[in-house]
Amino acid sequence: MALVATGCATNAPSPSVMTDQQVADTLAANLDVNYKVITNHGANEGLECRQLAAEWASCDVINLTLTNNGPAVTNTDWKIYFHSIRMILDVQNDQFKVTHITGDLHTLEPTEKFKGFAAGEKVVIPYIGEYWTLFENDFMPRAYVIAGDSTPKTLQSLDHEDPSAYLDPIDGDNWKRTPTDNNILATAQSRFEKNSDVDLIASETLAGTIVPTPLSTTLTGETVSLAQGIKIDNKALSAAMLDSVVSRMATLGINTNGQYPVKVILDPSRFSKDTKVSGAYQLDVRDGSTLIVGYDAQGAFYGLQSLMSLASTGAEKTIPTLKVVDAPRFDYRGVMVDVGRNFHSKEAILRTLDQMAAYKMNKFHFHLTDDEGWRIEIPGLPELTDIGSQRCHDLSETTCLLPQLGSGPDNNNFGSGYYSTQDYLDILKYAKARGIEVIPEIDMPAHSRAAVVAMEARYKRLAEAGDLAAANEYRLMDPQDTSNVTTVQFYDKRSFINPCMDSSLNFVDKVITEVAAMHRAAGMPLNTWHFGGDEAKNIKLGAGFQDANAADKVEWKGDLDLSKQDKPFAQSPMCQKAIAKGVVSDYGHLPSYFAEKVSKVVAAKGIENFQAWQDGLKYSKDADAFATDNVRVNFWDTLYWGGGASAYxxxxxxxxxxxxxxxxxxxxxxYEVDPEERGYYWATRATDTRKMFGFAPENLPQNAETSVDRDGNGFTSKGEASPRKGFYGLSAQLWSETVRTDDQYEYMVFPRVLAAAERAWHKADWERDYQPGLEYSQDTNHVNKVALHNDWSRFANLLGQRELAKLDAAGIQYRVPVPGAKIENGVLHMNVSMPGLPLQYSTNGGKTWSTYNADAKPTVSGKVSVRAVSANGERYSRVISL
Known part of the structure; x- marks a missing residue:
């Protein structure tokens, strides 16, 4: 394909006298930036992606357009620092060059051929990037400009959270990963078809339904009104747990100073053998009173949550009399939140803990560190938060980390931030009062750049003071390591804690000691340490590349001089000595070796559980290689790439x-295959609440019959191994690369985390038991899909008619689903994935809105806009037109 570059005007204005700061200020205020995806299918259209060293020989073309809306600028001593999550392989305008700095941070600067920006001039800079750009949020905000020694200034045209401000819509077939992509683009019509099998269920039919679903519920034929309030006779809960229940009831409008008696007791003797587990409870709602019996305090707490689940948030507080016997499916029902990539406020975390408790989730996996940020105060190591928690423009990285992920040059946004010791204590106490274990993760040996940079700053400070012993005590990087490494998110060797240095273990011991002390102070002993362990590799040595010097090449791999690539630590003299001593057989085994060493530190401190992402332990023999009583792994292989078998x-x-x-x-x-949705998509193009609800977590091959792979194609799955024991739990993860604000965070988590809670607590009848050797695919018919559909219909109605209103009451900024719509013979038909939510339409471009009535469908003409409304009527879905 031809790439046309629009050059600058040949009659550039005479240079005006501007200071460096004036140049930066002028460009920042007046330079309009726009991105447009020209093609996501570069290799199919004749681009030399392979020769440009694109992984899997896949590349795209983006037009970066700069428009100067201000006075002419002829200065050539400037750089625009911008964020790109794709490696930029080639620039098709010789007046500019792009340089990769670190991570997603790049610079755009003029070459010697630059002719200046004339007033009103538009310049197009086509560039070739690796892979593809399928969602608008791939383009990060807050590029900034520096001229000479000026203060950095954010480009005003990119200082937006809405990418449509600086991006043309991704159109044509560019929403497809490849031309043969079989996903279905989310449109008004396709949403309507998808939603059409879920009808509104009468509210009385939903009465007596609890979320998550109990083991058994027996309706006893009467009703009880809680409108006048309840009176709790507590014989089971601590004062803190009771206070958290009262707080939740107040949120839902339930008066706890009323008269209707609710007695809460403990009596393990009432439970059968299969329900003698932590969290089990019995609930007996009668005309004159309610009795809740907990197997333990946690069970009693959950019994109260189930009582609240029956009630609505409105004035109507009538619930049916019933008997419930309930116990959890999994011991571990988790939510992981990454605050390393972007920080999330303590208040947002507390709101999440409230909802976890309401839906009986009990493990909060707190991903506190990553390459882009260290988020917890550690007494005695101030650099971790003084430097490692902050992002700003400092090329030396002695005062902060360099900007990443759209954070720009300043530390006044969620790119920066940390939890003080008191903040963390507050979170721990809040979680404890809701029966939630907090599992801190300090990711290592990879994804550790924030820690490494901070400890290098500490080393420099103490070394300059002449205290080399102290300087070296917690150093994490071998200063003589010359390894050429590129991590998954384009960092270098400083992304890794060196596993061959005693000081690395000193650091681990120090951090665990301080975190454990916080847990003790909060009255929540540290029972689980999460090591992280994931992605300790050089991506340039992956299967998507081939040696550029090889005689025989394939077209679908990128050409790279592999002789210049190293495994992590391969050029570290300290690790070379360890290999020579036979500590491990090769450099690839070092991360698992380090995990085993850290597990000894964990065990020595009386911590029972060691946890990691499974790839971090892949070279250890088995769970017995670790020193703790239990070893947990977060299993994160994709099913269609073999995960349906390898889990077992x-x-x-x-x-x-x-x-x-x-x-x-x-x-x-x-949530959807829609470029306007937020999120990364390397594993799947879409996971909505319905897909998460239909996940079978114990029989992983089953999912091949009910869902498709990343490209919308069917796949086959079967496992052969027989597990030594059943799966321990289910966890829903929120990584934060594209999630920069608390509102964005809650949009991504809610409401689909409620579906994860359902699957973690309750095994549905349509979930089949795992059978080694039994294969599933789109062509098999092992799963009772009618039962799955009916179960989803029930759950979707519960969300639309009851549970989303509770999220509103709690102040959760959940995603309001985009409705489906079609026009037939001039009549508008609308539906929504969660029946019960109000729908609206507009025939005048959104100036006024009308409520949609399915029983009296309106006649419309011209362009029609549609949207769904939150349960409380105060927020709206994204508007779409048809």
Missing amino acids: DWAAKGYDMVISNPDYVYMDMP
Whole structure:
């Protein structure tokens, strides 16, 4: 394909006298930036993606257009620092060059051929990027400009959270990963067809339904009104747990100073053998009183949550009399939140803990560190938060980390931030009062750049003071390591804690000691340490590349001089000595070796559980290689790339399996195949609430019959191994690369996390037991899909008619689903994935809106806009037109 570059005017204005700061200020105020995806299918259209060293020989073309809306600028001593999550392989305008700095940070600067920006001039800079750009949020905001020694200034045209401000819509077939992509683009029509099998269920039919679904519910034929309030006779809960219940009831409008008696007791003797587990309860709602019996305090707490689940948020507080016997499916019912990539406020975390408790989730996996940020104060190591928690423009990285992920040059946004010791204590106490274990994750040896940079700053400070012993005590990087490494998110060797240095273990010991002390102070002993362990590799040595010097090449791999690539630590003299001593057989085994060493530190501190992402332990023999009583792994292989089989291999090695598959329970993936949705999409193009609800976490091959792969195609799955023990839990993950604000965070998590809660607590009748050797695909018919459909219809109605209103009451900024719509013979038909939510339409471009009535469908003409409304009527879905 031809690439046309629009050059600058040949009659550039005479240089005006501007200071460096004036140049930066002028460009920042007046330079309009626009991106347009020209093609996502570069290799199919003749681009030399392979020769440009694109992984899997896949590349795209983007037109970057700069429009100067201000006076002429002829200065050539400037750089625009911008964020690109794709490696930029080639620039098709010789007046500019792009340089990769670190991570997603790049610079655009003029070459010697630059002729200046004339007033009103538009310049197009086509560039070729690796892979593809399928969702608008791939383009990060807050590029900034520096001229000479000026203060950095954010480009005003990019200082937006809405990418449509600086991006042309992704149109044509560019929403497809490849030309043969079989996904269905989310449109008004396709949404309507998808939603059409879910009808509104009468509210009385839903009465007596609890979320998540109990083991058994028996309706006893009467009703009880809670409108006049209840009176709790508590014989089971601590004061803090009772206070959290009262707080939740107040949120839902239930008066706890009323007269209707609710007695809460403990009596383990009332429970059968299969329900003698933590969290089990019995609920007996009668005309004159309610009795809640907990197997333990946690069970009693959940019994009260179930009583609240029956009630609506409105004035109507009538609930049916019933008897419930209930116990959890999994011991581990988790939510992971990444605050390393972007920080999320303590208040947002507390709101999440409230909802976890309401829906009986009990493990909060707190991903506190990553390459882009260290988020917890550690007494004695101030650099971790003084430097490692802050992002700003400092090329030396001695005062902060360089900007990433759209944070721009300043630290006044969610790119920066940390939890003080008191903040963390507050979170721990809040979680404890709701029966939630907080599991801190300090990711290592990879994804550790924030820690490494901070400890290098500490080293420099103490070394300059002449205290080399102290300087080296917690150093994490071998200063002589010359390894050429590129991590998954384009960092270099400073992304890794060196596993061969005693000071690395000193650091681990120090951090665990301080975090454990916080847990003790909060009255929540540290029972689980999460090591992280994921992605300790050089992506340039992956299967998507081939040696550029090889005689025989394939067209679908990128050409790269592999002789110049290293495994992590391969050029570290300290690790070379360890290999020479036979500590491990090769450099690839070092991360698992380090995990085993850290597990000894964990065990020595009396911490029972060691947890990691499974790939971090892949070279350890089995769970017995670790020093702790239990070893848990978050299993995160995608099912269509073999995860439906490999999970059982891991379980057969004795690990406590926490199912965390990215193609089903990663909440950073988009809700829909729609470029306007937020999220990364390497694992799946879409995971909505319905897909998460239909996930079968214990029989992973089953999902091949009920869902498709990343490209919308069917796949086959079967496992052969017999697990040594059943899976231990289910966890839903929220990674935060594209999630920069608390509102964005809650949009991504809610409401689909409620579906994860349902699957973690309740095994549905349509979930089949795992059978080694039994294969599933789109062509098999092992799953009772009618039962699955009916179960989803029930759950979808519960969300639309009851549960979303509770999220509103709690102040949760959940995603209001985009409705489906079609026009037939001039008549508008609308529906929504969660029946009960109000729908609206406009025939005048959104100036006024009318409520849609399915029983009296309106006649319309011309362009029609549609939207769904939140349960409380105060927020709206994204508007679409047809």
